[in-house]
Amino acid sequence: MNHKPKALQKGDTVGVIAPASPxxxxxxxxxxxxxxxxxxxQVKLGRSLKTRHGYLAGEDRARLDDLHDMFSDQNVKAVICACGGFGTGRIAADIDFGLIRSNPKIFWGYSDITFLHTAIHQNTGLVTFHGPMLSTDVGLEDADPLTKASYHQLFEETEFTYTEDISPLEVLTDGRAEGELAGGNLSLITSTLGTPFEIDTKDKLLFIEDIDEEPYQIDRMLNQLKMAGKLSDAAGILVCDFHKCEPKNKEKSLTLEQVLNDYIVKSGKPALKGFKIGHCSPSFAVPIGVRAVMDTAAKAVTIESGISGRE
Known part of the structure; x- marks a missing residue:
């Protein structure tokens, strides 16, 4: 059974951590x-935020301790990741999921944080948030107001419908699909395969996004998901932003559109493309583990609230 974290109120303390790169x-x-x-x-900073260990924000134990500290601290009402990068897969096997299950609260981030979303949700049932980062999104001088506005869904229990009022949407395969939202960064989703944290897409709406991957790399990852049964298991597929995923040598490459056609369209699952979710601006947050309905005829996805009201 899935559990929604409690909504935030003004004056609450949120913990900021860097479980991947600094x-x-x-x-x-x-x-x-x-x-x-x-x-x-109010903000409580993790100890590893200012630490660097190569491409990591400190040693694995330090980053894991920050995650555990924020979930165990009763004054902290949400855990927000400063950025992604690399490294969350290194700490997943040592996470105390019982601690998180006993102290459910908002957990927010995307990109490399996808591995933690999958691990935490599938081991605890906690609804988590695939949302724009602090350092790489809202902290930019030209941060889009809609990116910042994504954080407001943490304060109020409201259903959200994504339509073409936000961005143009393209129907890849007609149909209507309903299920829990699952997914995130394609590279990280693929990296869960064959591990104890392998993503479960059965009867779910799978959303995918990525950055700086050429079409042949997207091809390899989608092929792996296909062979693992993850595309056929899904109820429907949301293709989100694939930022800078163009081939360096266009004459010797398939296009991204051709690759998506080979896997997403041929899966036969209802699919929409064009969601501003991921490494893009604006960047919209979506809760993982809540019910959602995709209707390609209406070019819309309606998403249940990811939080429950405060008592």
Whole structure:
């Protein structure tokens, strides 16, 4: 059974951690001001935020300890990841899922955080949020107002419908599909296969996004998902933003559209393309583990609220 975290209120404390790579300090500071001044929240910083261990924000144990500390701290009402990068898969096997299950709260991030979303949700039932990062999204000087507005869904229990009022949507395969939202970054989804945290797409709406991957790399990952049965298992597929996923040598490459046709369209599952979810601007947040309905005729996806009201 899935469990929704409690909504935030102004004055609440949120924990900020870097479970993957270290954030850029300048943009992180801008983002912290956004949390404090625009959202009215207080901030508790993880100890590894200012630590660097190669491409990681500190040793694995330090990053894991920050995650555990924020979930165990009763004053912290949400855990927000500063950035992605690389490294969450290194700590997944050592996460205390019992601790998280006993202390359900908002968990927010995307990109490399996809591995943690899958691991946490499938081991605890906690609804988590695939949402824009602090350092790499809301902390930018030109951050889109709609990106920042995504955070407001954490304060109010409201259903959300994504339509072409937000961005143009393309029907890849006609149909209507309903199920829990699952997915995130394609590279990270693929990296879960064959592990204890392998993504479960059975009867779910699978959403995928990525960045800086050429069509042949997207091809390889989608082929792996296909052979693992993840595309055939899904109820429907949402193709989100694939930022800078163009071939370096166009004359010797399939296009991204051709690759998507070979896998998404040929899967026969209802599918829509064009959602501004992922490494894009604006970047919309969606809860993982809630019910959603996709209707290609209406070019719309209606998503249940990811939070429950405060008592």
């Amino acid at each position: 954030p850029e300090s300048g943009t992180l500071q801008n983002a912290l001001l956004f949390l404090e001044n625009e959202l009215g929240l």
